[in-house]
Amino acid sequence: MTTFETVFGTAPDGVWRAPGRVNLIGEHTDYNDGLVLPIALPNQIVVSAAARADGVVAVASSGQDGVIEFSLDALEPGSVGDWAAYPAGAAWVLREAGYPIGGANLLVDSDLPSGAGLSSSAALLCATAVALLGLQEVEVDPAEVARLAQRAENSYVGAPVGLMDQMASMCCTAGHALYFDIRAMSTDQIPFDPEAEGLTLLVIDVKAPHRHVDGEYAARRKSCEQAAAVLGVPALRSIAPEDLDAALARLSDDVDRRRVRHVVTEIRRVEQAVELMRAGRLRDVGPLFTASHASLRDDFEITVPELDVAVDTALAAGALGARMTGGGFGGCIIALVETAAADRTFAAIEKAFAEHGFRTPTSLAATPSAGASRLA
Numbered sequence: 001m002t003t004f005e006t007v008f009g010t011a012p013d014g015v016w017r018a019p020g021r022v023n024l025i026g027e028h029t030d031y032n033d034g035l036v037l038p039i040a041l042p043n044q045i046v047v048s049a050a051a052r053a054d055g056v057v058a059v060a061s062s063g064q065d066g067v068i069e070f071s072l073d074a075l076e077p078g079s080v081g082d083w084a085a086y087p088a089g090a091a092w093v094l095r096e097a098g099y100p101i102g103g104a105n106l107l108v109d110s111d112l113p114s115g116a117g118l119s120s121s122a123a124l125l126c127a128t129a130v131a132l133l134g135l136q137e138v139e140v141d142p143a144e145v146a147r148l149a150q151r152a153e154n155s156y157v158g159a160p161v162g163l164m165d166q167m168a169s170m171c172c173t174a175g176h177a178l179y180f181d182i183r184a185m186s187t188d189q190i191p192f193d194p195e196a197e198g199l200t201l202l203v204i205d206v207k208a209p210h211r212h213v214d215g216e217y218a219a220r221r222k223s224c225e226q227a228a229a230v231l232g233v234p235a236l237r238s239i240a241p242e243d244l245d246a247a248l249a250r251l252s253d254d255v256d257r258r259r260v261r262h263v264v265t266e267i268r269r270v271e272q273a274v275e276l277m278r279a280g281r282l283r284d285v286g287p288l289f290t291a292s293h294a295s296l297r298d299d300f301e302i303t304v305p306e307l308d309v310a311v312d313t314a315l316a317a318g319a320l321g322a323r324m325t326g327g328g329f330g331g332c333i334i335a336l337v338e339t340a341a342a343d344r345t346f347a348a349i350e351k352a353f354a355e356h357g358f359r360t361p362t363s364l365a366a367t368p369s370a371g372a373s374r375l376a
């Protein structure tokens with residue numbers, strides 16, 4: 001087993017963690033200044049860290065052989081590749097922002113599947129950032145760490161992601177979903193305890209091979225920005241649901257029209273979901289999940305057959321609602337089900353996947369967990 005001592009020869013000075021997430025609703029709305037509603041997962045990235053005096057960061061992963069080293073002074077976008085680009089990006093952005101971080105030995109451990117759309121990239125950036133700051137005993141507001149992690153992913157790693165995943169990893173609290181208004185940069189913790197109501201939120205990794213994920217994400221983002229420019233608004237958040245038809249009539253491109261319809265209707269669904277959850281009507285949120293999936297499938301066009309079959313099968317097995325979650329083109333679905341029907345629903349999806357010749361899906365516990373923290 002890889003331990004900090006076996007890799008670096010000393011005990012760590014401290015241990016920090018940052019979780020992955022699933023988004024309940026509000027997909028591809030974050031970069032449109034919209035609304036999102038993620039929960040943090042119990043699955044997380046753990047970074048054990050010890051300070052070193054020579055300005056070098058050495059990173060090892062318990063899942064891989066070898067140690068990758070880089071000098072803080074030599075960091076610039078693209079200078080470190082592969083998985084170490086994430087810890088390097090975290091170090092780079094903290095230095096760029098003027099935080100007094102120093103060299104460090106870092107061991108990364110994870111029980112968060114990567115490539116499953118559960119935001120392992122944001123969790124790795126956030127866990128590294130809190131470890132590097134923690135080693136220097138520098139306190140930084142969690143939302144500011146989230147913004148820095150996003151900047152690292154955008155500018156160092158080169159992925160044009162929004163701010164949802166980093167905020168979920170930093171700012172979620174146990175037992176709650178994070179209602180995050182990107183335009184206002186405001187958050188509200190919404191109590192979310194399906195078990196108390198006899199419900200289960202199934203999270204199912206459909207194990208679909210990711211196809212063209214990066215380019216497709218960037219293309220969706222570009223479509224939204226182009227449409228906002230044509231409509232003369234800073235972001236699609238500015239289009240109120242009652243003005244949607246008029247806005248669509250002003251767009252000549254059918255693809256852009258459908259992208260806009262998804263974003264505007266999805267932002268409204270987030271508001272409706274939060275209203276229902278606040279009123280203690282969690283069961284009634286189910287149809288909003290299902291409507292979100294249809295919109296992501298038909299208008300935003302980011303589902304794949306595995307996601308559609310999983311959602312359709314969950315609904316046929318009696319789920320109250322189901323949808324893909326995350327960036328799309330693979331990853332996970334969520335399904336809100338009566339707890340008594342949870343095993344049956346998952347079994348039905350396994351059977352349908354076998355019949356379609358898809359890979360075997362897996363399920364995860366979706367206990368709403370806390371954002372990043374120091375463990376030891």
Ligand code: GAF
Binds near residue numbers: 119162163
């Ligand atoms: C990915 C991105 F990283 C998020 O910012 C968000 O846009 C999401 O896809 C879609 O809602 O996880």
